[in-house]
Amino acid sequence: METPLQMTVRLYGKIQRRRTEARKWSKAYEGERPLLFASPEFDTQTGGLFEDFADNWCAVVPDATVERLMPLGFRLEDGTLDQAAGRAWRRSECDVEIGLALLEALITGRSYALVWKPNGTDTEITFEHASHAVVEYVPGRRRVRAAGLKVWRDHGTEFATLFTPDVVYRWQRPTRAGGQWTGRTAGLSRGEPSHIPNPLGAVPLVELPNRSRLHGKPRSELATVVPLQDAVNTLWAHLLTASDGLALPARAVLGMDRPVREIVDPESGEVVGEEDEPLDRFRSDRLLWLEKEGASIAEFSGADLSNYLRVIEVAVQHIAAQTRTPPTYLIGQMVNVSADALAASEAGLVAKVTEKQRHFGAALREIMRLEALAAGESGRAESLALGSVIWRDPQFRSDSQYSDALVKLKAIGVPDEALWERIPGVTPDEIARWKSMRDDQASAILGGDPAGLFAPKSDDQDETDELPEAA
Numbered sequence: 127m128e129t130p131l132q133m134t135v136r137l138y139g140k141i142q143r144r145r146t147e148a149r150k151w152s153k154a155y156e157g158e159r160p161l162l163f164a165s166p167e168f169d170t171q172t173g174g175l176f177e178d179f180a181d182n183w184c185a186v187v188p189d190a191t192v193e194r195l196m197p198l199g200f201r202l203e204d205g206t207l208d209q210a211a212g213r214a215w216r217r218s219e220c221d222v223e224i225g226l227a228l229l230e231a232l233i234t235g236r237s238y239a240l241v242w243k244p245n246g247t248d249t250e251i252t253f254e255h256a257s258h259a260v261v262e263y264v265p266g267r268r269r270v271r272a273a274g275l276k277v278w279r280d281h282g283t284e285f286a287t288l289f290t291p292d293v294v295y296r297w298q299r300p301t302r303a304g305g306q307w308t309g310r311t312a313g314l315s316r317g318e319p320s321h322i323p324n325p326l327g328a329v330p331l332v333e334l335p336n337r338s339r340l341h342g343k344p345r346s347e348l349a350t351v352v353p354l355q356d357a358v359n360t361l362w363a364h365l366l367t368a369s370d371g372l373a374l375p376a377r378a379v380l381g382m383d384r385p386v387r388e389i390v391d392p393e394s395g396e397v398v399g400e401e402d403e404p405l406d407r408f409r410s411d412r413l414l415w416l417e418k419e420g421a422s423i424a425e426f427s428g429a430d431l432s433n434y435l436r437v438i439e440v441a442v443q444h445i446a447a448q449t450r451t452p453p454t455y456l457i458g459q460m461v462n463v464s465a466d467a468l469a470a471s472e473a474g475l476v477a478k479v480t481e482k483q484r485h486f487g488a489a490l491r492e493i494m495r496l497e498a499l500a501a502g503e504s505g506r507a508e509s510l511a512l513g514s515v516i517w518r519d520p521q522f523r524s525d526s527q528y529s530d531a532l533v534k535l536k537a538i539g540v541p542d543e544a545l546w547e548r549i550p551g552v553t554p555d556e557i558a559r560w561k562s563m564r565d566d567q568a569s570a571i572l573g574g575d576p577a578g579l580f581a582p583k584s585d586d587q588d589e590t591d592e593l594p595e596a597a
């Protein structure tokens with residue numbers, strides 16, 4: 127039987143192994159790639175000239191996906207909006223940090239969310255990088271979490287917290303080599319135990335995996351981009367090197383010796399030899415005279431560098447096809463592109479984002495279920511587990527397209543609330559406010575005060591004059 131300390135050491139080793147891979151993908155996203163596919167002779171010739179150069183396409187691919195992954199709210203099992211979940215979501219600033227967490231999941235393959243009460247009273251949701259956390263599942267059950275480990279450093283001490291369904295084990299050790307894990311004392315009050323019961327009864331650490339297959343580990347969105355990225359960087363290095371020496375026309379002087387100048391002894395004034403005349407002055411003065419009979423000037427045309435550009439363009443097209451990224455994101459050519467053609471080019475990305483919404487949505491529902499458990503609302507937690515996540519429409523459309531679609535849906539009897547939900551960027555709170563404003567308008571009309579819909583009444587408004595009696 128594995129002890130909690132042994133499990134901590136084993137999971138810590140898994141984090142260390144994953145940290146190397148996560149660092150590789152993070153550097154690729156930042157454009158820090160070595161110049162591969164270049165010959166040793168090229169490296170010797172250029173030295174470290176292209177060490178910091180990168181035509182970085184690795185950032186565009188995940189950025190194009192995450193900008194369309196925007197959760198707006200959570201629904202319960204019966205389809206009603208969970209206002210409490212929305213408040214907890216904003217209280218922890220998850221509406222801001224969820225984009226960062228999903229971006230890290232796309233880059234490194236996974237990220238994590240922790241639901242906990244750091245002060246014992248207020249529930250807090252925080253997102254963790256893949257190099258600082260890990261979740262272990264029950265063997266044979268891919269969705270049941272057996273334990274979770276979070277690690278961090280503070281000055282000369284490294285901390286680790288092992289979460290199990292029943293107990294939370296808190297450890298610390300010195301960062302110097304050979305430090306052993308012991309029960310935590312730093313940051314705890316006197317007499318407070320290092321290990322405490324888990325009030326949730328579940329592992330509060332949730333993985334957000336970038337899942338693409340049923341079997342195998344989550345994968346980075348950059349896995350198919352990096353090889354082509356390395357090829358593009360090398361092609362650009364070759365192009366820039368060729369443009370420096372071969373792009374401009376070269377001229378040669380034929381039938382004439384190299385210009386020389388005499389070397390005169392300063393003491394005797396006699397000519398003691400000769401040396402080659404530097405050509406830099408002739409280049410700067412743009413002047414050269416030919417004294418020898420039959421001398422002429424020949425010209426070599428500049429090298430055609432368009433072949434490099436065509437190969438680079440093909441490589442970028444391969445990146446677009448393999449990652450389902452619209453060509454307009456990568457190439458930027460949008461000349462006379464109709465709205466229908468633009469929507470068709472984004473169909474692959476929209477389908478990809480919709481797939482990501484399903485996978486990430488399951489993890490977000492579990493996060494909010496744990497938040498409801500931490501709040502002591504087990505009924506709401508169960509309803510959230512069977513509910514759904516409200517996402518922003520992944521398809522970017524113009525305002526006129528949305529308006530036309532909503533008018534047609536209204537004509538067939540779709541309720542106003544359902545139409546409002548289809549407007550991009552509209553939050554559930556705004557929909558609730560619109561509904562309240564509509565109800566106020568209806569109440570004003572039924573109360574016989576339609577003027578109140580357009581302007582406020584004056585407090586000293588005169589009463590309506592009575593009609594004069596008939597003579």
